[in-house]
Amino acid sequence: MQEIRGIWIPNLPHSQALSSRAKIIEALDFLQNTGFNVVFPVVWNQGFTLFPSRVMRSYGFDEIHSFFTGAGRDPLAELIDEAHQRKIAVIPWFEYGFACSARADGGHILASKSNWSALKQDNKLLIHGGLAWMNTLNPEVQNFMSDLILEVVRQYDVDGIQGDDRLPALPSEGGYDRVTKDAFLGKFGVNPPTNTKDPKWLQWRADILTNFLSTLRDRVKAIKPNLVISMAPAVFPFCFENLLQDSKTWVKKGLVDIIHPQVYRSTFTSYKGEIDAIKRHFSGYLNKFAPGIAFKAQGIEIGSDYVLRAIALNRSLGMAGQVFFFNEGLLKIPPSESQTIAQALQTGLYNRVAELPPPF
Numbered sequence: 001m002q003e004i005r006g007i008w009i010p011n012l013p014h015s016q017a018l019s020s021r022a023k024i025i026e027a028l029d030f031l032q033n034t035g036f037n038v039v040f041p042v043v044w045n046q047g048f049t050l051f052p053s054r055v056m057r058s059y060g061f062d063e064i065h066s067f068f069t070g071a072g073r074d075p076l077a078e079l080i081d082e083a084h085q086r087k088i089a090v091i092p093w094f095e096y097g098f099a100c101s102a103r104a105d106g107g108h109i110l111a112s113k114s115n116w117s118a119l120k121q122d123n124k125l126l127i128h129g130g131l132a133w134m135n136t137l138n139p140e141v142q143n144f145m146s147d148l149i150l151e152v153v154r155q156y157d158v159d160g161i162q163g164d165d166r167l168p169a170l171p172s173e174g175g176y177d178r179v180t181k182d183a184f185l186g187k188f189g190v191n192p193p194t195n196t197k198d199p200k201w202l203q204w205r206a207d208i209l210t211n212f213l214s215t216l217r218d219r220v221k222a223i224k225p226n227l228v229i230s231m232a233p234a235v236f237p238f239c240f241e242n243l244l245q246d247s248k249t250w251v252k253k254g255l256v257d258i259i260h261p262q263v264y265r266s267t268f269t270s271y272k273g274e275i276d277a278i279k280r281h282f283s284g285y286l287n288k289f290a291p292g293i294a295f296k297a298q299g300i301e302i303g304s305d306y307v308l309r310a311i312a313l314n315r316s317l318g319m320a321g322q323v324f325f326f327n328e329g330l331l332k333i334p335p336s337e338s339q340t341i342a343q344a345l346q347t348g349l350y351n352r353v354a355e356l357p358p359p360f
Helices: 021-034 054-058 075-085 107-112 139-155 178-188 199-223 238-243 247-252 268-281 304-316 327-331 341-347
Strands: 004-009 038-041 099-101 131-133 160-163 228-231 292-294 321-325
Touching (some): 004 327, 021 341, 139 160, 178 199, 199 238, 199 247, 268 304, 304 321, 321 327, 327 341
Parallel strands (some): 004 321, 160 228
Antiparallel strands (some): 099 131
């Protein structure tokens, strides 16, 4: 059969998988034995890369996350080498996207590039989801992010690239910097509305992000035409109204090859409700979907019954598969159960090898 069986691999301290080559080997052996065929390792987190980056150095930033400084390691290269030996595809995950720091002052990125700051109506730095944001609408910021992504595309034997609910994205409270406000005034003859979710104001900013994604796709495909463009936005229409992610347009214009909406729900009933919404909004495109499923949602650990029912539902609808957040959750034994989720998958719906579907 053909199915995306994906897993996100986050940075320390959430996962130890990237902490050494031995840990990478251990993690990939485990994932291969559990039936997974694609990994999404984090490569951009907390304003740092998890690979030696000439682009970061050219902008005046550290070339790799501090954990790896001086270690002489390239975690991404190591992971790609080991994954491909096991016939596991690798799609680097630019987790932080246009967010730059968990620090309220924006951390080292905005300390160096204050003009990159995303601003709210009160002219204060935009903090959303506990993170400080760069101004996604700023061409300099867009170029920086594109440069990072294209560096990975050129330098590594990856199978695709991935953004999420922060790439491309901007919380709808943002866009009130002078340059963006002047651009809106020049187009419509009025200042941006104070209602951050005014339909015209939402759509205008979302269109800028869509254009960014379109250009990025073209640039990636010009270098390596077969690379997969993978995006994991929030669910629609929440993602559009709150993060300016017009994922409906992305899918219908063919800007994404595979999409993984973050259907992070604590019960199967609520998961199914979100899948029903996807069916309504994206009729005719379900084969592009491999929903994201979190092993812990709303503070509740989900069980293997939920996981297996979700996989069966996705298959029944002709979806491409699913991606789980994140690898460490496979080792946990959910409450009231006697085996790990990995064991439930191994003996259940992942007991046979699956090939990756097109466009892989």
